[in-house]
Amino acid sequence: MSNAFYFNLILLFLVAIIALEVLAKKLRWPPAVAQLIGGALIAFIPGLPAFEIDPALVLEVFLPPLLMAGAYYTVWHEFRRHLVAILLLAIGAVLFTTLVVGLALHSLTPALPWAACFALGAIVSPPDAIAAKAVLQRVALPRKLLVLLEGESLLNDATGLVLYKFSIVAVLTGVFSVGGALESFVWLSVGGMLLGAAFGYLVYKTIRYLHDTELMILASALPGWLCYVVGEHIGVSGVIATVTYGMMLGWHQHEIMTATARRRGTAFWEILIFVFESLVFILIGLSLRGVWERIAHADKSIADYGLEVLLVLAVVIASRFVWVFTVDGLVNLFRRQAAATHGHSSWRESFVKSWAGMRGVVTLAAALAVPAEVPGRDLMLLCAFAVILVTVLFQGTTIGWVIRLLQLKATAHERTYLNEPQTWARIEQAQYAVVQQLAYDAQGQLLHPRLLEQYGYRQSLSDKHKNEAVLPDDIRKAHFNVVLAAVAAGREELLKLHRAGEIHDALMHVMERDLDIQEIAALHSRG
Structure with a gap:
């Protein structure tokens, strides 16, 4: 097919995004669900060739900006407060799921090598950052639970991809070292953080000298991709490098970017992330045809894989419940010692945390990247796609209903912050103090009476209402x-x-x- 054909295909996808977004709102579905189904339907349009996805390209194009956008808006204080709990999900839950899926699959199909079983476990174990963000941004959750799920989605891809790489190497070489794996994991994590921090420091020191708004936006966005590409090239975690950079940029952007750059940059990112998130799910749906055709020409039919697929699906969903309820139960048992880092979790929160395990592009890309000579590759493809479909279509569409059924509601921040009236009182007091100084010339003559009156009025009004919960609606x-x-x-x-x-x-x-x-x-x- 010509390049013009692929350009026209991209235009078709963009039109489909608009139509599917409208349809999702009409049906009250998460947009990710409508886009995934829409992509699958497009894939089987008569005359359209099977769409081949390059997994490495998909990860390089889509994953960095989506991770960076999530990291950019991360509340650092809350992330740090719940870091232990986040790591228990992002590392512990992924390791546990990989282990349980591998053990269960090998018990059912002893002929499949151990390493291949664990490779499949690593493919389906990490909940997807893109799927999680697409669903969580449309539900109301207690603040702590939202921080845990968003924090997990930023880091667990790194764990799953590292486990996947080690498992594939073990399948192909027959050699696996636990000590070497742990050492490599530490290097990948620490190296990724150092790389992301280096890019963040470089941008922090240089971006303020770019007085052009467009250059500021480009110079802040581009390192998100560069962190990932450079990290993967030098052998550290590109995911962690990108997340680290995104968090540093989000923390320092108030100091280094102009107001115009922030406003335009926000608009730029909102459109970019909307299009990328939508394209990811359409591409997942499109890949169904390729997976279907591969399995159709395999030695076994899709029906022959039914038992293995059902087992993997059941284990993937159940293992997350087991891990979350076990960890939360232990923490609650010893909550006096652990409250500072984890806090108390109700069974309702544990259930929602367990239910929010949607898989997506990382699972698909990892499955498509499995070398042809790896035993059980067809099974890996089928299981990966089944897990994505079930978790996105079933769990993604029902999580809002589950939250309402369990009567979980959004809560305020856990620490005591200034409310809006108190914040405005502090801001307008500082503004009025500056205007008082600059409103007079060196001889004491009033130069700016209207400004002094305006800021004096604002300061007195905000000071009058600073002890109220919100600013009075009638006045405002x-x-x-x-x-x-x-x-x-x-x-x-x-x-x-x-x-x-x-x-x-x-x-x-x-x-x-x-x-x-x-x-x-x-x-x-x-x-």
Whole structure:
């Protein structure tokens, strides 16, 4: 097929994303579910060739920006507070699932080598960051539970991919060393963190000197890919390098980026992540045809693999429940000693944590990358796809219902933070203090009376209401409704001047931008 054909195919995917997003909202499905089904239907369009996915390319293109976006918005204080619990999921649960799947599969099919069984376990063990984000952003959860699941999704891909690589090497060479594996895992993790930190430090020191907004956005986004590519090239974890860089950028972006770069950068990332997340699930659906055709030409039919597939599915789901409930139970038993790092978990939280184990692109890419000479490759492909379909279509569509059934609700942050009125009181006190100093010249003559009056009014109003839970709606809404009405009147007059040919297009866009900023600020402040 020509390059033009593939370009047209990408255009088809983008149109499909819009249609499937609308359909998902109509049916109240998670968009990931509609996109996966849509991709599968596209794959079987008559005349369309089987779509071959390069697993290494998929990981390099899609995984870094999606990981970085998740890391960028990670709340560092909460992540650090729950780091032990996150690692128990991101490392412990993945190791446990790999082990249990390997043992169960070998007991059913003793002819399959141990290493191949554990390779399949490693393929299906890590819940997917993209699938988790796509589902979790549409549900309301207790804050601690959300931090644990989002933190797990950032780190568990590294564990699964490391286990997968060691298992495949063991299958092909027949050699496996536990000590060597642990040593390599530590190096991959620490090396990844150091690499990500190095990129983060470099960006922190240089980006403030890029006075062009577009260059700032590009210079902050590009290292997300570079961390992953360089990390994989030099033999450390590209996943951990990317996550480390994303967390550093998210922490320091308030200091090093201009307000314009932040606003435009946010818009850029929102569109990019939306398109990439959607394309990932469409590509997963598209790969169904290739997997189907491979299995159809294999020595065994799909029906012959039924028992093994059902066993792997059951073990993958059940093992997460066993691990989560066991760990949470032990922590609750000794919660006095462990409360500082893990905290108390109710059985309802443990159930939702266990249910939120959707698999996705990493599982698919790992399965597709299995060398042809590895025993049981067809079984690995079929099991990987079955696990993705069941966890995304079943668990992904029902997690909201499970949360409502268990009556779990979103909670506030665990530590005591200043509320909105208290924060505004501190900000506007600082602003008023500066305006008081700059409102007079060296001789003490008042130069900016309106600014002094404006900031003095803001400071007195916020100080008056600083001990209330929220700013009074009647005062705030009335004030910003007037501001919005003034903006609307200004926009109407600007359009009249432009339509009458009295102002140039360039000035029209500049003035419109200023009115847009005023409107956005007023809408945000009004609530």
